[in-house]
Amino acid sequence: MPRTLCGRLDHASPAPPRGRPMAQNTTEIVRAGLARRYAQERRFRACGLGAILMALVMLMTLFVTIFSEGFSAFWTTEMELEVTLYPQDIDPQGTRDFQAISNANYRKLITQAMGDLFPDVTGRQEKRELMAMISEGATYRVREMVLDSPTLIGDRITMRIPVSADIDMLAKGRIKTDVQESNRRVSDNQIAWFERLKSRGLIHSAFNSTLFSAADSRQPELAGIWGALVGSFYTLVVTLTLSFPIGVAAAVYLEEYAPRNWFTDLIEVNINNLAAVPSIVFGLLGLAVYINMFGLPRSAPLVGGLVLTLMTLPIIIIASRAALKSVPPSIREAALGVGASKMQMIIHHVLPLAMPGMLTGTIIGMAHALGETAPLLMIGMVAFVADVPTSPLTPSTVLPVQIFLWADSPERAFVERTSAAIIVLLGFLILMNAGAVILRKKFEKKW
Template identity: 80%
Template sequence: MAQHTTEVVRAGLARRYRREWRFRAYGLTAISLALIMLLTLFTSIFSQGLSAFWTTELELDVTLYPQDIDPEGTRDPQTLSNANYRKLIFQAVYDLFPDVTSRTDRRALQALVSDGATYRAREMVMEDPSLIGQRVKIQIPIAADFDMLAKGKISRDAHESTRRLSDQQIEWFDRLEKRGLVHTVFNTTLFTASDSRQPELAGIWGAVVGSIYTLIVTLGLSFPIGVAAAVYLEEYAPRNWFTDLIEVNINNLAAVPSIVFGLLGLAVLLNVFGLPRSAPVVGGLVLCLMTLPTIIIAGRAALKSVPPSIREAALGIGASKMQMIFHHVLPLSMPGMLTGTIIGMAHALGETAPLLMIGMVAFVADVPSSPLAPATVLPVQIYLWADSPERAFVERTSAAIIVLLAFLIIMNSGAVILRKKFEKKW
């Protein structure tokens, strides 16, 4: 009988061990699949986006003819700004190919030059008018299609009808490369310019400034309101059906889809209060409503983590309830509150849907000068570029995603550092 019982126990243990092994195998498989998918996603983004941090430029010898720039010799800034620099740039390109004489071929040759070349020449003359009348070297950006060709993203072996560059244009570009006039440089335009219809001139700086303004408004409203609400609900509010209803609604709001807050902003902030469309202040108000539940829940959890003995000791030495809260409880719970706030801000930074509803999807070519100026944000900029048909916008979309991921990693790392540095353990 004892031997039979032992066999039953051993058989049961063997089954339990097999089940445990299978459970662990399922968990490891799930984690491995998630890591593989994440690695695949990052590999795809970085493989497409890293090339956007470099761009191709053409070195030209441009003669700044006085009769085309400043015929009267007044050096008036308005005259210098309105001069026909495009003509001078094209003439420099024609000089490189004296055999190209027909109008059709010259028009095809003009496609090599980006409109940014005009701005580059204008800036040079405006900064130093003494260059007028001289022959100067200027590095100008080339058109996006030629940039893609230089990066190997346009196949030379494909049939001419299937690509945007003709065989003749590719041959001209190869001649320029052999002469050492084509250079690969760091793409500063990506970080200093705003959006543009031309990929080689498009940058993320306008969207970054718009995101900063939006997050400032969001943080300036959501943090004090969220902390005040958490303190009231945890320290002052009576325990009755009304406060229970508030708590349930706060928890429910944390799970509401973000686009609902966008609809609320469209219906109330824009249509009722008449706030400016596509402005960071409106985006900040909408994101504030979205992040408030997260900050309140994190704030209450941080307040609950403070031991009751801290409260009792403060009251025991004669402190009022307000002094106990603001001098003892709140400072000790602030690391947890800051962590929740930073996580909420990181969530807000990556949001797109609510901002689309309030018009921040509009094309904005200028860097916003204030929270009331028309602007877009980085996630919406990524959305706009991903919808663009030009091939060069694909790499810029991935590059913008890399920058956004960098911001999110920095913000989440900041939350972890704050918690590790200021966390108190009792």
């Protein structure tokens, strides 16, 4: 072997193996790695697609359950009945006095009409069961008809009257007739009488206008969501009137005027933290400040609007600041370059361009406020209110709280109306979010 100058053997480097060049080895390693990465990507995409499909299945299950339970609430069962308006029971003096006609015993007239329809029912218990098939709203319907047309007194009229909630559930198939009498809310006699009425063509199905024209009631067939809708409207008007100008003004100050120091940084951190505070905390704040300290009335939309204003302000401020940041600096520089003041630059140039984003954030914040329940429970809007509110200072409830109250009721008819109210609430939320999307698409500018 050859030796080096130091007398050591010169070890030559080993030659690469024959038939397997180094470049080919590298290519095979890269290809093996690519195959492994592609497999991981396919598994990741499959997991993402599976998550989306699972979310869609759960969402569809929710919607199908709600619609299947609540769609029948938009229809009600009515019974055709011939009622004789006896003058001696309605207006014995014949004076057509409004007060006398209003205070007449219309329940007696309906009892007599039901007795004419079922002359074979003579026992006291059977009569009680027979009259339980009729809703208390039948009395109000006859009374309103006579008050509108006093000339009907003395006539025999054919009208449709609402049945009780249990009979309505029986007509809709919600109450099973093949179970023992002790396990259902209708008796065997009532089922037999209902079948007789149905065979004679006296049972009809009609649109449930009471659901959209009445306030809350202890009787399910008389309960409606109109009072809650009006209360929600007043609450959202107060919320929008206060939160939008305050939120926009705060965003303009923080983005255009506020110096960058520790104080403004502290304000920004607190605004971001307030957006994540649980809503019930705002309800406790409203209870302590607005009601206990300032003495504002409980269950009033004014107080509810003030509480929801505190809750939606962080959302509007954050969205408004993001809209202001999206306006290019060249717009500001061009306005200032032609001699506009800073206020003129903001009012006439920056705000119009940022307004679509601000309105989008405001609509999303209002939709969030519409579905809130916890803060309004703390200020007393959970109270039973049977009248439609006439102003932001009158006691009222809102639609989410109305759903909460009905969901706690044991009657099967209230379960149906709870689902119907949820459908209406979801409809409003979808419309508000769709409005925000349309507004953004229509007025959004690409820079």
